[in-house]
Amino acid sequence: MTARIIDGKQVAAQMRLELKEQVDRLKEKGIVPGLGVVLVGEDPASKSYVTAKERACEEIGIYSDDNHLHAQTSQKDLLGLIARMNSDPNIHGILVQLPLPRSLDESQVLLAIDPAKDVDGFHPINVGKMVTGQEAFLPCTPHGVVQLLVRSEVRLEGAHVVIVGRSNIVGKPLANMLIQKNKTGNATVTVCHTKTRDMALHTRQADILIAAAGSPHAITADMVKPSAVVIDVGVNRVADPSKKTGYRLVGDVDFEAVKEKASLITPVPGGVGPMTITMLLYNTIQAALRHRVNAVT
Numbered sequence: 001m002t003a004r005i006i007d008g009k010q011v012a013a014q015m016r017l018e019l020k021e022q023v024d025r026l027k028e029k030g031i032v033p034g035l036g037v038v039l040v041g042e043d044p045a046s047k048s049y050v051t052a053k054e055r056a057c058e059e060i061g062i063y064s065d066d067n068h069l070h071a072q073t074s075q076k077d078l079l080g081l082i083a084r085m086n087s088d089p090n091i092h093g094i095l096v097q098l099p100l101p102r103s104l105d106e107s108q109v110l111l112a113i114d115p116a117k118d119v120d121g122f123h124p125i126n127v128g129k130m131v132t133g134q135e136a137f138l139p140c141t142p143h144g145v146v147q148l149l150v151r152s153e154v155r156l157e158g159a160h161v162v163i164v165g166r167s168n169i170v171g172k173p174l175a176n177m178l179i180q181k182n183k184t185g186n187a188t189v190t191v192c193h194t195k196t197r198d199m200a201l202h203t204r205q206a207d208i209l210i211a212a213a214g215s216p217h218a219i220t221a222d223m224v225k226p227s228a229v230v231i232d233v234g235v236n237r238v239a240d241p242s243k244k245t246g247y248r249l250v251g252d253v254d255f256e257a258v259k260e261k262a263s264l265i266t267p268v269p270g271g272v273g274p275m276t277i278t279m280l281l282y283n284t285i286q287a288a289l290r291h292r293v294n295a296v297t
């Protein structure tokens, strides 16, 4: 059996069309969703992520307030900028691109963001709301994974999902979302990590296997149950002299071998990646909608 490929670019493009329609409707009511973007320093990967986010905002009509600060920016100045954006009614969401330079206290910065504008969903208030099943901004990458599954008509209710990885930005929130008692949850979830004994024993039981380890070829075909759904969150650079850049991007899954065993699989690139920015746009629009409701009530 050769797996059907889940085309993340196509799903993301469809969602962005839907989001643009929502933005157009908000604009008719005089509301322009706004995203405050903060980039500190010159890290090339962070710069390219931020550029992609700003471009995506522009494409669907979200206003982005771009703040590119030099690497020596002080904690006080950064907190001052966040305070300004917290009180700016034209900014509904705030995104601080991580990682920050070592001289800055990342957790203090994330805590300073108004939870009502925390469109990355990293503030402990939003994390707590998510875990307890309340309305919250959901972190973009795990939310993108859930949307990919739902829009590919994968049944989550009752499914055994095995997640490889327990980071605060992917594995842990994803596990929490999938066990919620709601229509995009109700799965039974196992979470594996580097201290898991006999990982293949667990992964072979997965109806849905999600790799978020950051380790190329961590998932090989012998670790996958026949007809499983396989979602690869990993993005890893491996040396490739045939490329101009000298490297190529691969996921955590041995794609060529696993696609012969799985029923559905995401590629890297072109799987989960395009969904992450899409969910940031989604959260920013949600923030603008909630701001409007709060302004009216």
Ligand SMILES: NC(=O)c1ccc[n+]([C@@H]2O[C@H](COP(=O)([O-])OP(=O)(O)OC[C@H]3O[C@@H](n4cnc5c(N)ncnc54)[C@H](OP(=O)(O)O)[C@@H]3O)[C@@H](O)[C@H]2O)c1
Pocket: 141, 164, 165, 166, 167, 168, 169, 170, 171, 192, 193, 194, 195, 199, 212, 213, 214, 215, 218, 233, 234, 235, 236, 272, 273, 274, 276
């Ligand atoms: N496509 C996107 O938009 C997107 C967004 C975010 C991240 N990513 C990618 O997703 C991957 C994970 O990101 P992250 O931020 O969650 O990474 P991370 O913070 O490094 O966490 C990796 C997790 O995987 C576990 N792990 C690593 N190697 C393993 C192995 N061989 N077997 C079992 N568990 C293993 C680690 O276990 P321990 O906790 O025991 O160390 C850790 O919990 C990375 O490749 C990243 O680039 C992609």
